[in-house]
Amino acid sequence: MSVTIEDIAKEARVSVATVSRVINNSKAVSPELKKRVNDVIQKRNFKPNSLARGLIMKKTNIIGIIVPDISNPVFGALTRGINSFCQQKGYTLMVCESGGQQEKEIELLGVLADKKVDGVLFAGVDVNSALVEEMKRKRYPIVLVTQEASEGEEVIHTVIHDNVKAMYDATSFLIENGHQKIALICGPENDYSSGQKRLNGYKVALKEQNIEVPDSYIEHGDFSFESGYECMRKIYEENSALPTAVMVCNDAMAIGAIRFLKTTKVSVPADISIMGFDDLEFGRYFSPELTTVRISYFDEGLKAIKTLFKLIHQQTVPVTQFIPHKIIRRISVRKI
Amino acid sequence: MSVTIEDIAKEARVSVATVSRVINNSKAVSPELKKRVNDVIQKRNFKPNSLARGLIMKKTNIIGIIVPDISNPVFGALTRGINSFCQQKGYTLMVCESGGQQEKEIELLGVLADKKVDGVLFAGVDVNSALVEEMKRKRYPIVLVTQEASEGEEVIHTVIHDNVKAMYDATSFLIENGHQKIALICGPENDYSSGQKRLNGYKVALKEQNIEVPDSYIEHGDFSFESGYECMRKIYEENSALPTAVMVCNDAMAIGAIRFLKTTKVSVPADISIMGFDDLEFGRYFSPELTTVRISYFDEGLKAIKTLFKLIHQQTVPVTQFIPHKIIRRISVRKI
DNA sequence: TTGTAAGCGTTATCAA
DNA sequence: TTGATAACGCTTACAA
Numbered sequence: 001m002s003v004t005i006e007d008i009a010k011e012a013r014v015s016v017a018t019v020s021r022v023i024n025n026s027k028a029v030s031p032e033l034k035k036r037v038n039d040v041i042q043k044r045n046f047k048p049n050s051l052a053r054g055l056i057m058k059k060t061n062i063i064g065i066i067v068p069d070i071s072n073p074v075f076g077a078l079t080r081g082i083n084s085f086c087q088q089k090g091y092t093l094m095v096c097e098s099g100g101q102q103e104k105e106i107e108l109l110g111v112l113a114d115k116k117v118d119g120v121l122f123a124g125v126d127v128n129s130a131l132v133e134e135m136k137r138k139r140y141p142i143v144l145v146t147q148e149a150s151e152g153e154e155v156i157h158t159v160i161h162d163n164v165k166a167m168y169d170a171t172s173f174l175i176e177n178g179h180q181k182i183a184l185i186c187g188p189e190n191d192y193s194s195g196q197k198r199l200n201g202y203k204v205a206l207k208e209q210n211i212e213v214p215d216s217y218i219e220h221g222d223f224s225f226e227s228g229y230e231c232m233r234k235i236y237e238e239n240s241a242l243p244t245a246v247m248v249c250n251d252a253m254a255i256g257a258i259r260f261l262k263t264t265k266v267s268v269p270a271d272i273s274i275m276g277f278d279d280l281e282f283g284r285y286f287s288p289e290l291t292t293v294r295i296s297y298f299d300e301g302l303k304a305i306k307t308l309f310k311l312i313h314q315q316t317v318p319v320t321q322f323i324p325h326k327i328i329r330r331i332s333v334r335k336i
Numbered sequence: 337m338s339v340t341i342e343d344i345a346k347e348a349r350v351s352v353a354t355v356s357r358v359i360n361n362s363k364a365v366s367p368e369l370k371k372r373v374n375d376v377i378q379k380r381n382f383k384p385n386s387l388a389r390g391l392i393m394k395k396t397n398i399i400g401i402i403v404p405d406i407s408n409p410v411f412g413a414l415t416r417g418i419n420s421f422c423q424q425k426g427y428t429l430m431v432c433e434s435g436g437q438q439e440k441e442i443e444l445l446g447v448l449a450d451k452k453v454d455g456v457l458f459a460g461v462d463v464n465s466a467l468v469e470e471m472k473r474k475r476y477p478i479v480l481v482t483q484e485a486s487e488g489e490e491v492i493h494t495v496i497h498d499n500v501k502a503m504y505d506a507t508s509f510l511i512e513n514g515h516q517k518i519a520l521i522c523g524p525e526n527d528y529s530s531g532q533k534r535l536n537g538y539k540v541a542l543k544e545q546n547i548e549v550p551d552s553y554i555e556h557g558d559f560s561f562e563s564g565y566e567c568m569r570k571i572y573e574e575n576s577a578l579p580t581a582v583m584v585c586n587d588a589m590a591i592g593a594i595r596f597l598k599t600t601k602v603s604v605p606a607d608i609s610i611m612g613f614d615d616l617e618f619g620r621y622f623s624p625e626l627t628t629v630r631i632s633y634f635d636e637g638l639k640a641i642k643t644l645f646k647l648i649h650q651q652t653v654p655v656t657q658f659i660p661h662k663i664i665r666r667i668s669v670r671k672i
Numbered sequence: 673t674t675g676t677a678a679g680c681g682t683t684a685t686c687a688a
Numbered sequence: 689t690t691g692a693t694a695a696c697g698c699t700t701a702c703a704a
Contacts, residue, residue, distance in 0.1 A: 002475070004681055015691040020683060030689060050450045051391045052681035056696045060387070062430075062451075070419065071412030071634075080407045083433050092447060094398075095431040097419050114386045115398075115428060139338065225621045252618075259621045282588075282618050285561045285595045298407075340697055351675045356699055363700095366673060388697035392680045 003044045012040040023048055054116060061091045063308065064112035064120040064140075068100035073280050074250075074297050075123060078146060081301025082121060089309070091118070100125040106134050113138055119308045121145050121301075125191050132156060141311035145304035146297070148320070150192035157311060158320045159304040161295045163193050166325040167201025167247070170275055170293045173327050174245045175209055178336040179273065182206065183217040183243035185231040185253050195220070198249050198277070217243060221253050228256025236264060244272060244336060251276040251283045251292055258286070258332070269334040279328055289330035299323050339380045348376040359384055390452055397427050399644065400448035400456040400476075404436035409616050410586075410633050411459060414482060417637025418457060425645070427454070436461040442470050449474055455644045457481050457637075461527050468492060477647035481640035482633070484656070486528035493647060494656045495640040497631045499529050502661040503537025503583070506611055506629045509663050510581045511545055514672040515609065518542065519553040519579035521567040521589050531556070534585050534613070553579060557589050564592025572600060580608060580672060587612040587619045587628055594622070594668070605670040615664055625666035635659050 005023075009016040014033055021027050022037040029037075040046070054060040063086055067075040083093050094117060096108040105124060112120055119141045124131065127144060129151040135142050136155065144158040174182050184202050187195035199218075206213055216238045221227030228248060236242065248254035254276030258268050268274050268288055276283055276292035283290035300323045310317045341359075345352040350369055357363050358373040365373075376382075390396040399422055403411040419429050430453060432444040441460060448456055455477045460467065463480060465487040471478050472491065480494040510518050520538050523531035535554075542549055552574045557563030564584060572578065584590035590612030594604050604610050604624055612619055612628035619626035636659045646653045 005683095006681080016682080017684085017691055017693095018689090021690090024683080026683085028689065033690085047446070047450050049391070049452070049681050051387045051396070051452055052696085053683075054696095055385070055387045055391060055681085055698090056683050058696085069416070070406075071409060071416045073407060073409060073412070076407030076409070076412050079431070080405070080433065083406065083431070087433070092451060093431050095415070095419070095429050097416065097423070110383070111428060114383050116385070116387055225617055229621075255618065255621050259623070262623055281561055282591065285565075285591050287595070287598055287623065341699095342697080352698080353675060353677095353700080354673090357674090360699080364673065369674080385697050388680085389699075390680095391682090391697085392699050394680085 002049075003046050005046070005048060008037065008040050008044060008046050011044070012037045058116070060116050060118055062094055062115065062117045063091050063305070064094045064096065064108075064115070064117040065123070066096045066098050066105060066108050066112075066120065067123045068098055068125060070095060070097050074146075074278060077297035078123065078301040081298035082305045084298075085302055085305045085309075098124070102126070102128075102131060105131065109134055109138060113140065119143070119312050121304050121308060123147055125188075126150055127156075127192065141308060143304050143308045143311065145300060147193045150196075154319050156319075157307055157317060159300060159307055160193060160320070160322060161300060161325050162322045163197035164201040164204070166277070166293050166295070167198040167249075168205045169201075169325070169327060170277065171202045171205035171247055174247060174273065174275060174333065175205065175211070177245075177273070177333060179243075179245040180211055181217075181241065181243040181245070182211070182213065183235050183239075183246045184213075184219070185228060185235070185246060185248040185257060186218060186220050187249045188222050189220055194223075194249065202247060214239070221249075223250050223252060225252045225256040225259070228253025229260045230256075232257035232260040236260070236266075242266065242272065245275065245333065246272060247275050249277050251278045251280045251290060254290055254292070254332075255283070255286055258288075269332050273333040273336075275333050284330070288332045291330045291333035292328050294326045294328045296323065338385075339382050341382070341384060344373065344376050344380060344382050347380070348373045394452075396452045396454055398430055398451065398453045399427050399641070400430045400432065400451070400453040401459070402432045402434050402441060402444050402448075402456065403459045404434055404461060406431060406433050410482075410614060413633035414459065414637040414640075417634035418641045420634075421638055421641045421645075434460070438462070438464075438467060441467065445470055445474060449476065455479070455648050457640055457644060459483055461524075462486055463492075463528065477644060479640050479644045479647065481636060483529045486532075490655050492655075493643055493653060495636060495643055496529060496656070496658060497636060497661050498658045499533035500537040500540070502613070502629050502631070503534040503585075504541045505537075505661070505663060506613065507538045507541035507583055510583060510609065510611060510669065511541065511547070513581075513609070513669060515579075515581040516547055517553075517577065517579040517581070518547070518549065519571050519575075519582045520549075520555070521564060521571070521582060521584040521593060522554060522556050523585045524558055525556055530559075530585065538583060550575070557585075559586050559588060561588045561592040561595070564589025565596045566592075568593035568596040572596070572602075578602065578608065581611065581669065582608060583611050585613050587614045587616045587626060590626055590628070590668075591619070591622055594624075605668050609669040609672075611669050620666070624668045627666045627669035628664050630662045630664045632659065
């Protein structure tokens with residue numbers, strides 16, 4: 001078996017307590033003993049068993065993260081931001097995938113409790129009061145990231161981009177560029193932050209300018225390329241008066257939408273402008289280059305994990321924190 | 337604090353041993369006691385502390401995975417395949433990011449040892465003998481995935497697609513379509529499986545047909561969109577006789593390459609055919625739709641984790657296992 | 673079938 | 689400053 005603290009103690013002719021003290025330099029140990037112990041530790045390549053340690057210290061240096069889909073680049077970037085900080089602080093990341101199903105999310109919250117993680121980052125889809133109740137019951141701190149709670153008061157700390165404002169800005173940008181007939185390919189209706197809130201920002205911007213829009217201008221997709229394609233097809237087929245611009249709630253659907261339009265005779269951006277959301281890297285290499293709203297999910301993850309650390313160390317943090325967004329003008333939107 | 341096995345024992349008026357037996361149904365327990373215990377467990381929502389359990393059982397139900405970059409869709413899909421199986425088996429995934437640096441990889445191998453993981457999936461860049469030695473020293477089983485060892489005998493179990501054959505097939509496909517002047521945008525030279533091996537497959541296919549290619553037809557990128565763009569630029573600028581096809585070692589670089597060609601007057605596929613590798617989803621939505629070699633990284637991850645499980649349960653498994661690849665014909669390659 | 677008690681590898685308390 | 693020794697929460701001989 002691996003070498004234990006007792007082996008070290010024996011070989012260094014001291015007590016296990018002393019070895020422990022050296023490891024954690026918790027209390028003063030005389031220099032000579034310290035050196036003797038350290039030498040043996042080095043020589044035997046001793047690493048304290050983190051299970052035993054966690055058992056008594058009630059601290060594992062493990063952070064849990066729950067995301068709907070690991071292979072989604074948005075959550076990839078988020079995870080990378082989180083991990084960059086964890087690694088530097090000596091924490092490890094336990095990654096769980098929920099598929100966006102609430103039942104699974106609740107189960108995973110339990111799994112992470114079992115694993116005695118020090119804290120959890122949660123990227124959900126619809127964080128309703130049932131979920132919030134479940135979270136409040138856990139003994140570990142939780143930070144919502146990418147998604148705020150959809151019901152009740154704000155009781156769980158949250159790091160997020162301002163979806164309403166971002167969509168408001170994006171839609172206003174289209175309006176400023178002369179567009180009045182602006183359709184929307186939105187996220188799922190059950191997705192609070194990235195579905196409902198974004199829809200909201202769009203509506204507010206239009207209303208502010210007294211622009212009316214037919215219901216047939218609004219479609220709900222599921223953030224996949226495919227659904228962007230489908231939604232665009234519906235808008236195209238169901239409207240004799242085509243929009244001059246389509247605001248799309250993520251880049252993947254935006255590209256799906258453009259792909260559909262390539263099967264028709266309307267061209268982007270000459271006939272219809274398309275605006276995306278996220279600013280994933282491929283948007284820059286697409287043609288036409290995608291105008292979009294940049295969200296740095298890396299930064300969002302980073303801010304979330306920093307917040308979680310503060311919570312773990314009992315510091316006070318504002319309940320809701322926003323990270324900035326930015327309009328990225330490229331080719332797929334034109335001024336009319 | 338959370339409820340312990342002792343609390344349960346007390347409340348069910350039995351010994352902790354009995355409770356433990358019920359939990360693990362290790363030994364026969366009389367039905368009545370079993371029910372009594374289970375009721376209390378249910379009622380108090382008791383979950384055995386996995387640290388204490390891991391400490392004594394030398395088993396944590398945690399699998400470690402080391403990848404260069406979590407946000408890369410290839411490793412995203414890989415991780416998802418791995419996770420799908422783990423979740424169903426009651427295992428959790430500890431995800432570590434190495435940035436592809438050997439030093440970091442070795443460190444992470446140690447971190448995972450500390451965490452007492454039951455096994456590790458390793459997706460490296462250059463698994464040389466130093467790394468292999470390090471791996472052999474660990475007490476947990478390791479499966480290489482996406483990358484084989486570059487030196488010495490095959491001692492570590494490996495699940496991978498056949499890079500040589502895949503590139504051989506892809507290049508042959510281009511030849512069959514009438515191309516003779518075939519350039520290559522390859523992976524990094526220090527990347528054994530995805531760099532050197534793929535280069536090899538390309539060369540073998542050409543040699544077999546006695547096709548000679550100038551050095552200026554071969555460029556090394558780093559798998560990023562940007563580097564695909566740059567490599568294509570070099571090939572374009574350094575060859576008065578342009579190739580009629582370019583084999584590109586991943587889809588991202590292929591799209592970067594096409595992007596560059598759009599800045600020139602040569603068109604794809606009319607003047608130059610472009611073939612990618614990986615078959616990521618966006619390639620289907622790009623224009624022209626990308627002809628590519630499909631590798632299912634999800635399946636590769638799945639097979640790797642299944643292999644690791646067999647190893648964990650001391651079953652014998654072939655040292656090297658391949659997952660299949662497939663040529664996907666789309667628009668970006670044309671017959672001449 | 674059930675219970676008692678000895679670990680598992682640490683840290684923390686309390687004397688010395 | 690150091691060393692016994694009691695936790696931490698569980699599993700598993702060994703006894704009963």
